[in-house]
Amino acid sequence: MMKYKELGLKLTPQRLSILSYLEGNREHPSAEEIHRKVSRKFPTMSLATVYNTLETLKRQGRLTEITIDPDKRHFDPNLEKHHHLICSKCKRIADIQVEFDLALTEEAIQGFEITGSHVEFYGTCPDCRNKETGEVK
Amino acid sequence: MMKYKELGLKLTPQRLSILSYLEGNREHPSAEEIHRKVSRKFPTMSLATVYNTLETLKRQGRLTEITIDPDKRHFDPNLEKHHHLICSKCKRIADIQVEFDLALTEEAIQGFEITGSHVEFYGTCPDCRNKETGEVK
DNA sequence: ATTAATGCAAACACTTTGCAATGGA
DNA sequence: TCCATTGCAAAGTGTTTGCATTAAT
Numbered sequence: 001m002m003k004y005k006e007l008g009l010k011l012t013p014q015r016l017s018i019l020s021y022l023e024g025n026r027e028h029p030s031a032e033e034i035h036r037k038v039s040r041k042f043p044t045m046s047l048a049t050v051y052n053t054l055e056t057l058k059r060q061g062r063l064t065e066i067t068i069d070p071d072k073r074h075f076d077p078n079l080e081k082h083h084h085l086i087c088s089k090c091k092r093i094a095d096i097q098v099e100f101d102l103a104l105t106e107e108a109i110q111g112f113e114i115t116g117s118h119v120e121f122y123g124t125c126p127d128c129r130n131k132e133t134g135e136v137k
Numbered sequence: 138m139m140k141y142k143e144l145g146l147k148l149t150p151q152r153l154s155i156l157s158y159l160e161g162n163r164e165h166p167s168a169e170e171i172h173r174k175v176s177r178k179f180p181t182m183s184l185a186t187v188y189n190t191l192e193t194l195k196r197q198g199r200l201t202e203i204t205i206d207p208d209k210r211h212f213d214p215n216l217e218k219h220h221h222l223i224c225s226k227c228k229r230i231a232d233i234q235v236e237f238d239l240a241l242t243e244e245a246i247q248g249f250e251i252t253g254s255h256v257e258f259y260g261t262c263p264d265c266r267n268k269e270t271g272e273v274k
Numbered sequence: 275a276t277t278a279a280t281g282c283a284a285a286c287a288c289t290t291t292g293c294a295a296t297g298g299a
Numbered sequence: 300t301c302c303a304t305t306g307c308a309a310a311g312t313g314t315t316t317g318c319a320t321t322a323a324t
Contacts, residue, residue, distance in 0.1 A: 009278085009279095010277090010278060010279060010322085010323050010324070011323070011324090012278095012279060012280075012322080012323070014279080014280070015279085030313090031313080031314080032313075044280085044281070045280095045281090046280065046281040046282070047281090047313095047314085048280075048281065048282080048314090048315080048316085049279075049280055049281070051314065051315075052279075052280085053279095065207065067204060067205055067206065067207045068204055069204065070202065070204045070210050071312085071313080072312085072313060072314090073207050073313080073314085085246070085247065085249050085251075087249070088252065094247055094249070096241070096245055096247075097245070098241060098242075098245050100237065100238070100239055101237070101238065102237055102256060102258075104233070104235060104258070105235075108233055108234070108235050109222075110222065110231055110233075110262075110263070111262070111263035111266075112222050112224070112231070112258070112260040112261065112262055112263065113260050113261045113266055114222075114258050114259070114260040115225065115259050115260045115261070116258070116259040116260070117256060117257065117258045117259065118256070118257050118259075119239060119254060119255070119256050119257075120254065120255050120256075120257075121239075121241070121249070121251050121253070121254045122251070122252050122253040122254065122255075123249040123250050123251040123252045123253075124249065124250045124252070125247075125248070125249055126247070126248035126249065129248075129250055146303085146304095147297090147298050147299070147302095147303060147304065148298075148299090149297080149298070149303095149304065149305075151304080151305070152304090167288090168288080168289080169287095169288080181305090181306070182305095182306090183305065183306045183307070184288095184289085184306095185289090185290080185291085185305075185306065185307080186304075186305060186306070188289065188290075189304075189305085190304095208287080208288080208314095209287085209288065209289095210288085210289085
């Protein structure tokens with residue numbers, strides 16, 4: 001379990017349940033997914049609280065926001081440097097733990113100060129590939 | 138000018154003006170930005186028409202949607218393979234015309250069928266860097 | 275006792291939809 | 300003429316905000 005208290009933040013049951021849901025989660029859930037899941041054990045949980053907590057965690061650097069899906073925000077508690085594989089059909093996002101050499105020339109950088117990078121691969125996931133071949137069109 | 142007629146689509150003045158605005162544009166505008174600009178010369182232009190046209194162009198593969206900004210959709214008429222540099226302060230998106238070796242092992246691919254990839258770099262653009270150093274905090 | 279966090283509802287921003295009117299082909 | 304496209308307004312989605320209440324410290 002992440003140490004939340006050490007950050008000088010109040011340790012509410014709501015936050016605890018969001019944290020434990022996120023712990024080790026590799027599914028890049030949206031705020032709404034987190035809310036739905038956590039609501040089961042905590043029916044009064046408000047969506048606003050989910051957003052608040054996510055925002056706080058993001059600011060603390062304990063969470064990354066993934067901007068891959070134009071429809072909704074997704075969150076990633078995996079702090080190790082990694083990249084993503086996105087299924088164009090079902091929108092599933094998988095981690096890809098590979099290091100790439102993304103060296104840039106001075107010219108390419110155009111005067112930017114680079115602070116990070118991220119690679120996304122698009123494709124079709126195994127499940128969706130199976131559905132396609134199995135289907136009679 | 139892109140050949141729109143050849144696609145079997147009606148060549149309306151609205152579409153023509155959107156197309157000419159997009160032609161050679163390297164600013165990755167949002168629908169709203171496109172609408173604002175095009176409205177100057179075409180005051181009755183509807184936002185719905187902008188979205189319609191963008192959707193059509195996207196389906197035709199004459200345009201790519203960039204999912205970098207969680208707040209709004211951005212569109213990129215640059216069809217050459219390229220990547221992006223995003224300013225974390227002002228959200229400006231610049232093209233970066235570099236080829237990377239993004240080879241993946243079978244294992245890393247996790248059964249996906251890869252169809253494309255995209256690299257995004259985060260950082261601070263020259264303008265925002267200047268503002269920072271010039272400012273008295 | 276303090277003060278931050280919660281929950282609700284209302285407000286927001288962006289995008290999509292329904293549909294009658296319009297105008298390219 | 301015909302049917303796709305337009306423009307408007309209304310509806311829809313995801314997210315944020317205001318604020319009184321609650322509860323962690």
